[in-house]
Amino acid sequence: MANYAQVFLGTAFTSKSFSEVTILKDFLYCISGDGIIEQLFSPLDEQYEAILKEYEGKGNFRRLSNDEYILPGFIDLHVHAPQWAQAGTALDLPLEDWLNAYTFPVEAKFSDIDFAQAVYEDLVKTLLANGTTTVLYFATVHKQASLLLAKICSLLGQRGLVGKVVMDNDDQCPDYYRDADTATALKETEEFIIEVQQLNEQTKQGVYPVVTPRFIPSCTDEALQGLGELAAKYNTHIQSHCSESDWQHGYVKDRYDKNDAFALNDFGLLQEKSVMAHCNFIADEDAKLFAETGTAAAHCPVSNVFFSNGVFPAKHIHELGVDIGLGTDVSGGFSPSLYDNIRQAVIASRMLEEGVDTTISADKRGVDSSRLTTNEAFYLATAGGGESLSLPIGKIEENYAWDVQIINTNLQNGKLPIFNDPLEDIFQKILYLARPENIREVWVQGEKVHQR
């Protein structure tokens, strides 16, 4: 019999396909020393009883209670880490005022490493407490503070993918908050990549550097070109924003006479490990380019309401073969929770399908076949995120990382309304009604990183 580092017994929910969820009722989950799901056993499997007998009662065996369920840890594909300091504020402002009166001044404060420590540590702990086990972060232009964020992830056990942000276009960036010049931006990005790759060597769950041009408007052509080359040289992930809003989409079209996706591709920024945030205005040909290059879209349904002028047509873009995951987009999105974003992904898709303006007749109000089901939104937050990052995460399946959240549905002050429900309904109640306090434990790569 194999020698597992840990064995769990309980019921889990995980995606089988984009639209289907599998229920692993009373399965055994056998975890290796490096935090991988080595084997799964159903109660019908021949070895089930023998393994149970071998491990039950030992310190590395954990039997879930009747009110506990396992979900994959959530994967957040878009977080502006410094903006956590202002989450929930200024949402009534237009984008330009939001950026200039709030966001850029806040990000500029991350030259202060103590401030960075306070905000980043609080953010990483908060995301873990919300069941988020892997995060793709924008930090700020500051190399030291960006490195600090990677270190905090490493230390607190979260799988962090972190980018030092590049903003070197003095036309579009404020004097007090941008890279000193293009050469410095590229040099610091390269140093950052090397340091984070070294840090990764000592980090069980993985921390990764991400090449991060903020978006095309904030970067010079020279920077974009250099960043594409750095990503290729060091085989890193890449992130940016793509066709987020009317303004951004129009700006890129004016500058290059082509859509954002094709412009990014010209600089070598679309590839298998690229994730582009928002993408609300991408055309079908843009989506096909995403699919061909392996580029993923980070759907940010809460944030899109406030700053993006429309709904990302997730269902349609998925059908064109694009990998899609979810992003909170803290703090364009106020919520650090992917539960909230699963709910809003469903809501936004329904509003796209039904339309919004009741003075228009029903047949002309919305866009048919746009809705995402609950199962599909769950897929985006889990398996879709893993595919987007090209990492073996987001499913409870053999050879995937043991990144999970354990949910208790029956706490004194956090009881879900379960009255003899079938497991299918319990799953939906968890997705729609669970709060952070229902998330009792969070595990990343076989290590417990949060408990309450």
Place this chain on the structure above:
Amino acid sequence: MANYAQVFLGTAFTSKSFSEVTILKDFLYCISGDGIIEQLFSPLDEQYEAILKEYEGKGNFRRLSNDEYILPGFIDLHVHAPQWAQAGTALDLPLEDWLNAYTFPVEAKFSDIDFAQAVYEDLVKTLLANGTTTVLYFATVHKQASLLLAKICSLLGQRGLVGKVVMDNDDQCPDYYRDADTATALKETEEFIIEVQQLNEQTKQGVYPVVTPRFIPSCTDEALQGLGELAAKYNTHIQSHCSESDWQHGYVKDRYDKNDAFALNDFGLLQEKSVMAHCNFIADEDAKLFAETGTAAAHCPVSNVFFSNGVFPAKHIHELGVDIGLGTDVSGGFSPSLYDNIRQAVIASRMLEEGVDTTISADKRGVDSSRLTTNEAFYLATAGGGESLSLPIGKIEENYAWDVQIINTNLQNGKLPIFNDPLEDIFQKILYLARPENIREVWVQGEKVHQR
């Protein structure tokens, strides 16, 4: 000096007008024995120090900590209490399947008084734990279970307005779940009104009977007429659904050749204490009839996404002079939280303003001037709810009931991202980021009804 039953010291947020919020920094709140805010004192008031000196240290004095803030208790204008048993499920189904496969069978189970006890007690506790101090409830057709809901509210300290639902139209209601006949429906409604009015005599915070035709499709003309007369005879509140969806709006037009609002008015169902749920499809003339009769609209922004085919144009209807409050509409709306509905009221209004379909040009995509600000959505959940019910609740002001929630922003597992913020920003962070665990105490009519 007056003899107050209780005195609180702390900072509160309350609406000054539809768009403005007042911050009562370090005020004293002096509460009478019957649970009314008798006097408020600002630190600049002459008597402030004398009252502080008189009460500080006594058992009936409470000084909030630096991390605690007072908000008015929230007022939920639309809850289907029995549907709590299925909250969060079946949201992918079309309305007809949702009603026939889930909702009507669940409601029919409330002939079982033990089941009713379990669900209703859990719901009332959950709503209190979410900061909701007053609720306008639809129960079921069953008189005994409806009465039980009123008793549970009375006992647990919530201000409950409860309706025994009338559904007597056998064309539109299933055989297994409707009133026996029209005469029985009216007789049981009258008995219910009398019993709840008696219960109210023994209830400090108030419990009130509500005349409740489910909606026009489920009722005969005779029932609607009789219910209007009962409401007038006993001076009760009235609730129903109005122009919720394409289907409902069209059904009423077919039956009466007029809009829902005018049909309801013909039966005497629109008056000062009437609250109509949803109203997504009401025309301007319908809204003017609401304003003339004093009828309020219960805006249910989460539920509307799933079952209403469009966004309630809250800003526009408010400008026509209609009283508006918020409703969770459990379980068309999955969330029991008015925080979630405040957020969704803002979100829905932004999506109406911006539009949703990014293939349409920006100037034709949405409906200008539709957005609600955060302050306005807060107004709907508090002062707007009080106006809708014609009760002195929803504001922290002299002669209003002491119905409040005390929020702690700095818990070990529930810390809001506050880093030396001004009070204006703390208020917004509370509205967008607070979870039930941040709600440490809930008071109704001067009594503490929830604590954690």
